[in-house]
Amino acid sequence: MKQTLWKIGIVLLIVIGTDRGLGWYFDKKYASNHFHYANGHLNYYLQKVHCDTLLLGSSRVLDGLVPQVFGQRTYSIAEASKHLGWCAAVLDLMQQYGRLPSKALIINIEPEDFLNEFANKLKSDVHYLKYYYDKNPFIQSEINRSSPFEWVKYLSSLYRHNGNSLILLTNPWQQIGRLPTLNGYCPISPTPQDSVRTLQDIDRAHYPKPVLNSSTAQHYFKHIKSICKKNHIELIVITAPFFKPSQRSVECGQLMAKYLAKENTRYLNYIEKDIGELNQLRFWFDNHHFVDAGAQKFSVLVKKDVQLP
Amino acid sequence: MLFNSIEFIVFFGVIFTLYWIAPKKWRWLLLLIASYFFYMSWEPIYIVLILISTAIDYFLCLHMTGSSDQRLRKYGLALSIFLNLGLLFTFKYLGFFQDLMQHVFHAFGAEYHASSLQLLLPVGISFYTFQTISYSIDVYRGNLPVERHFGKFALFVSFFPQLVAGPIERAGDLLPQVKRDDIKLESEDLRDGLLLFIWGLFKKVVVADQAAMFVDTYYASYSHQSGGFLLFATYMFALQIYCDFSGYSDMAIGIARMLGIRLMDNFKTPYFSSSMTSFWRNWHISLSTWLKDYLYIPLGGNKGGKFRTSLNLMTTMVLGGLWHGANWTFIIWGALNGFFLSIEKFFHRLLPERGLFLKGISMFIVFHLICLGWIFFRSQSVGQALTILNKIIHLVPFDLYFILADNRFSGAIIGALILIFLEAQIPFQPFTAFRKKNVVYRYSIYILLITSVLLLGVSGGAQFIYFQF
Numbered sequence: 205m206k207q208t209l210w211k212i213g214i215v216l217l218i219v220i221g222t223d224r225g226l227g228w229y230f231d232k233k234y235a236s237n238h239f240h241y242a243n244g245h246l247n248y249y250l251q252k253v254h255c256d257t258l259l260l261g262s263s264r265v266l267d268g269l270v271p272q273v274f275g276q277r278t279y280s281i282a283e284a285s286k287h288l289g290w291c292a293a294v295l296d297l298m299q300q301y302g303r304l305p306s307k308a309l310i311i312n313i314e315p316e317d318f319l320n321e322f323a324n325k326l327k328s329d330v331h332y333l334k335y336y337y338d339k340n341p342f343i344q345s346e347i348n349r350s351s352p353f354e355w356v357k358y359l360s361s362l363y364r365h366n367g368n369s370l371i372l373l374t375n376p377w378q379q380i381g382r383l384p385t386l387n388g389y390c391p392i393s394p395t396p397q398d399s400v401r402t403l404q405d406i407d408r409a410h411y412p413k414p415v416l417n418s419s420t421a422q423h424y425f426k427h428i429k430s431i432c433k434k435n436h437i438e439l440i441v442i443t444a445p446f447f448k449p450s451q452r453s454v455e456c457g458q459l460m461a462k463y464l465a466k467e468n469t470r471y472l473n474y475i476e477k478d479i480g481e482l483n484q485l486r487f488w489f490d491n492h493h494f495v496d497a498g499a500q501k502f503s504v505l506v507k508k509d510v511q512l513p
Numbered sequence: 514m515l516f517n518s519i520e521f522i523v524f525f526g527v528i529f530t531l532y533w534i535a536p537k538k539w540r541w542l543l544l545l546i547a548s549y550f551f552y553m554s555w556e557p558i559y560i561v562l563i564l565i566s567t568a569i570d571y572f573l574c575l576h577m578t579g580s581s582d583q584r585l586r587k588y589g590l591a592l593s594i595f596l597n598l599g600l601l602f603t604f605k606y607l608g609f610f611q612d613l614m615q616h617v618f619h620a621f622g623a624e625y626h627a628s629s630l631q632l633l634l635p636v637g638i639s640f641y642t643f644q645t646i647s648y649s650i651d652v653y654r655g656n657l658p659v660e661r662h663f664g665k666f667a668l669f670v671s672f673f674p675q676l677v678a679g680p681i682e683r684a685g686d687l688l689p690q691v692k693r694d695d696i697k698l699e700s701e702d703l704r705d706g707l708l709l710f711i712w713g714l715f716k717k718v719v720v721a722d723q724a725a726m727f728v729d730t731y732y733a734s735y736s737h738q739s740g741g742f743l744l745f746a747t748y749m750f751a752l753q754i755y756c757d758f759s760g761y762s763d764m765a766i767g768i769a770r771m772l773g774i775r776l777m778d779n780f781k782t783p784y785f786s787s788s789m790t791s792f793w794r795n796w797h798i799s800l801s802t803w804l805k806d807y808l809y810i811p812l813g814g815n816k817g818g819k820f821r822t823s824l825n826l827m828t829t830m831v832l833g834g835l836w837h838g839a840n841w842t843f844i845i846w847g848a849l850n851g852f853f854l855s856i857e858k859f860f861h862r863l864l865p866e867r868g869l870f871l872k873g874i875s876m877f878i879v880f881h882l883i884c885l886g887w888i889f890f891r892s893q894s895v896g897q898a899l900t901i902l903n904k905i906i907h908l909v910p911f912d913l914y915f916i917l918a919d920n921r922f923s924g925a926i927i928g929a930l931i932l933i934f935l936e937a938q939i940p941f942q943p944f945t946a947f948r949k950k951n952v953v954y955r956y957s958i959y960i961l962l963i964t965s966v967l968l969l970g971v972s973g974g975a976q977f978i979y980f981q982f
Contacts, residue, residue: 205698205699205700205703207700208700208701208703208704209700211704212703212704212707214956215956215959215960218956218960219959219960219963219964222960222964223964223967226964226968331972351518351519351520352520353519353520353523354519356519356523357519357972360967362964362967362968363967363972365968366967366968366969366970366972367924367969367971367972369968369969370924370927370969397737401737404736404737
């Protein structure tokens with residue numbers, strides 16, 4: 205038994221050594237990563253960008269809003285499939301690194317984020333920023349909320365790169381996601397399947413009346429709002445349109461409008477707003493994402509509506 | 514509480530320590546409390562079902578043993594099976610059969626009003642139900658002495674490492690072990706148990722959960738996807754389900770081993786099989802042998818000629834499919850496998866097993882027949898499975914580069930390569946043969962596995978596929 209315990213101890217020591225060594229290597233890799241994946245764009249932004257207006261949100265901002273339409277000093281730090289939790293954490297990071305926008309934040313929020321069933325998704329999005337666990341108190345406290353023993357995982361240096369390590373190693377060979385050249389915008393080129401996909405994606409299901417009462421979403425929203433208030437940044441919330449929105453989306457949008465009115469926050473709800481020409485199939489990749497031409501037109505529309513100085 | 518969660522590791526650390534310092538005669542009680550606590554971490558109320566199932570089999574078997582009247586014994590067994598299957602039916606199949614009834618009534622122009630009762634499927638119900646049924650049958654047959662200690666019998670039913678997803682243990686193997694109060698912490702058990710746990714964890718979080726991301730994406734949007742991607746997603750599902758389930762089994766066996774209890778092997782590199790029969794001997798062994806001993810052989814096994822054997826095989830496999838879930842997709846999956854097995858039995862041997870090249874071809878064919886079944890198993894409906902199959906049949910050449918270069922999936926591919934490398938090298942018992950390798954090689958592999966779990970493992974990933982059965 206003694207011998208076995210010794211062997212386990214030796215393996216443990218080698219594991220700790222490997223963990224620290226590889227952790228140091230991946231920290232260096234992460235710090236120099238400016239590719240889109242593995243938070244490379246965020247990294248680039250935190251290191252190099254000062255902007256007036258910041259665009260934040262999910263893929264509906266990433267490939268739906270063109271920063272340069274708003275002006276050269278507008279930048280997008282949107283990320284596919286990331287929602288309110290991620291946005292709040294990213295904004296906190298920007299505050300810490302002194303990289304908040306000087307004038308305005310335009311953030312796309314999906315009203316569904318405020319449904320209770322999405323609470324876990326919002327929380328889990330923060331875990332994509334686990335590299336900053338011991339660098340940013342807000343991210344650390346949000347990650348620790350997920351389990352009383354979550355901190356144990358962070359005893360490992362490698363764990364902060366969990367999920368990103370291969371991306372960090374293979375990024376140089378990737379053809380997509382290179383150094384941002386369009387201020388963080390990722391255009392979608394049209395394909396012959398777009399109209400089929402868009403029509404297929406239309407949500408015709410009938411749902412019970414939504415209730416937007418997620419305390420998690422409210423917590424993240426209030427955090428974003430307080431950062432903006434503290435730093436005198438104009439906060440504008442938008443919800444990007446859908447091609448033929450479902451009744452549920454419309455209802456969610458209306459409830460969201462009520463909530464944001466109560467919070468004294470400007471809200472542009474494009475689910476219900478007239479988007480004119482954008483109702484044509486050719487502007488859509490699927491029923492909630494624009495192709496490049498649609499994104500250009502939508503950005504002009506948003507710019508006109510927000511009327512930034 | 515999943516085996517791959519930090520909560521479980523803390524829980525097990527506490528139980529492991531208490532177990533080995535507790536007085537020997539009370540260890541069973543500690544394990545019983547731990548097992549109930551473990552089960553209640555999912556849905557506390559469903560502990561009642563385990564208690565009911567335990568009480569039914571405990572008292573009916575005592576009654577059977579106490580009676581010399583064969584007829585009463587038979588009634589006792591029938592009642593035990595009826596009540597156990599009744600619980601399983603109510604919680605697992607009621608909705609399915611109500612839908613079926615509605616369709617049948619509708620076809621005859623009649624109305625059938627199904628109950629609106631929606632029951633949540635209790636985790637592991639199919640596993641512990643089969644375990645207790647096998648106990649009753651073995652006691653009835655006189656193959657096993659009845660257990661008179663209620664607490665130790667309750668521990669046999671609910672032993673936490675294998676409670677929610679097997680292996681489905683036989684009372685003859687597990688009961689004597691949980692009854693022993695002279696178990697000592699052996700270095701071999703600690704070492705092998707720990708290694709099996711890490712090996713299972715690697716399979717689950719590095720390979721299965723990474724493959725799941727690919728499979729879920731492509732199976733959810735199957736109508737938009739090309740046949741090539743769907744074929745690749747099906748291969749990935751074959752990998753996912755193997756690593757998910759065998760990973761769970763390895764962890765369960767490893768955990769039990771660290772407590773000085775040996776569970777049966779559940780998988781023996783099934784994808785290296787060169788016949789369907791061999792595949793089913795090596796896949797989910799505890800269920801396959803259960804079905805063989807308590808269904809296939811009582812039906813007559815292979816003793817009634819080729820047609821009778823085929824019929825028995827089909828019946829066994831269809832019921833085996835239904836055991837997995839209340840859906841036509843599982844029934845078709847079972848029927849397909851039953852059909853392949855029948856064909857193989859009917860023509861004795863269809864595929865060559867000798868010679869490396871011919872064996873390789875046989876393995877390739879068997880793997881693809883199994884994958885054909887997996888399409889139904891993974892699909893939400895028969896319609897979805899047929900669409901996917903149709904797209905794969907009308908496959909157009911696609912650029913594999915897009916999949917291989919997409920670094921979201923490279924983790925699963927790298928994990929799979931490590932897995933294949935290790936399993937091909939050390940078949941059947943990864944760490945028994947492994948111990949014979951030289952120390953540098955072994956330690957490198959340990960470090961590789963642990964580092965892979967930390968770097969590539971999906972943290973907070975999906976629960977195990979077999980929990981839903």
